[in-house]
Amino acid sequence: MNKKIEKALNKQINAELYSSYLYYSMSAYFHTLNLEGxxxxxxxxxxxxxxxxxxxxxxxxxxxxxxxxTTIDGPKTKWDSPLAAxxxxxxxxxxxxxxxNNLVDIALQESDHATNAFLQWFVSEQVEEEAAADxxxxxxxxxxxxxxxxxxxxxxxxxxxxxxxPNAPTLP
Numbered sequence: 001m002n003k004k005i006e007k008a009l010n011k012q013i014n015a016e017l018y019s020s021y022l023y024y025s026m027s028a029y030f031h032t033l034n035l036e037g038x039x040x041x042x043x044x045x046x047x048x049x050x051x052x053x054x055x056x057x058x059x060x061x062x063x064x065x066x067x068x069x070t071t072i073d074g075p076k077t078k079w080d081s082p083l084a085a086x087x088x089x090x091x092x093x094x095x096x097x098x099x100x101n102n103l104v105d106i107a108l109q110e111s112d113h114a115t116n117a118f119l120q121w122f123v124s125e126q127v128e129e130e131a132a133a134d135x136x137x138x139x140x141x142x143x144x145x146x147x148x149x150x151x152x153x154x155x156x157x158x159x160x161x162x163x164x165x166p167n168a169p170t171l172p
Contacts (some may be wrong), residue, residue, distance in 0.1 A: 001065040007107050010068045013056045015099055020049035022075040022092060026085050035150070037078055037158030038082060041136075045089070047108060048164045052122070057120050082150060083140040090133035097126040121165075 023045035030039035057067055079085040100122045107115040136153070143149025 001017055001060065001063040002110050002112055005106060005110055005112050006060060006063075006065040008103055009060050009065070009070075010070075011066065012099060012103060013053050013060070013070060014070050014139055015096065016049050016056060016070050017069075018075070019092065019096060020046045021072055022054065023049060023089070025075040025077050026079075026089065030082070033082070033098060035082060035154045037154035037156065041157040041160050042089075044160050044162045051164055052125075053057075053061045059115075063114070068120075073105035081145075083137065086133060086136045090130065090137050093126065093133050097130060100126055125165075 023042045027039045027046060030036070030042060060067060068129035076088065079088065100119060104116060104119050107113075107119060112118065136157070139153050140150070143153065
């Protein structure tokens with residue numbers, strides 16, 4: 001495996017692990033507010049990000065690369081409101097999109113067609129991730145501080161469950 005790509009993919013593994021850590025922190029925050037649906041939604045995000053990290057990990061190993069995990073910074077633990085937390089989640093997903101796009105750029109620069117093909121799933125996934133977070137942000141903006149509206153959104157988010165993508169590696 002090209003060392004430039006290996007290094008970039010290792011950075012992405014660490015970014016995915018941080019994402020999981022961030023969403024786990026958000027889940028805990030929502031539990032403290034007794035917003036169990038929002039907490040559950042974030043817990044599903046935590047699981048998805050771990051699957052993403054494992055997908056990158058397995059790909060690097062399959063290509064003969066080496067995994068290099070680095071320190072993961074502690075995430076934020078408190079937000080001013082459910083809206084603020086979901087705005088942070090949306091901003092984070094936009095950042096992850098830019099990271100994935102940068103990986104695609106590197107793969108194209110290095111003429112690594114296999115890595116480019118691998119990354120296309122993540123390109124599509126990020127469209128969904130951003131749309132999901134933004135949808136919740138927009139709903140929370142609509143209801144403002146209305147407790148009944150927040151309760152209804154919380155109940156709706158409780159319905160989400162974790163589904164691993166096809167051919168995803170199983171979690172250890």
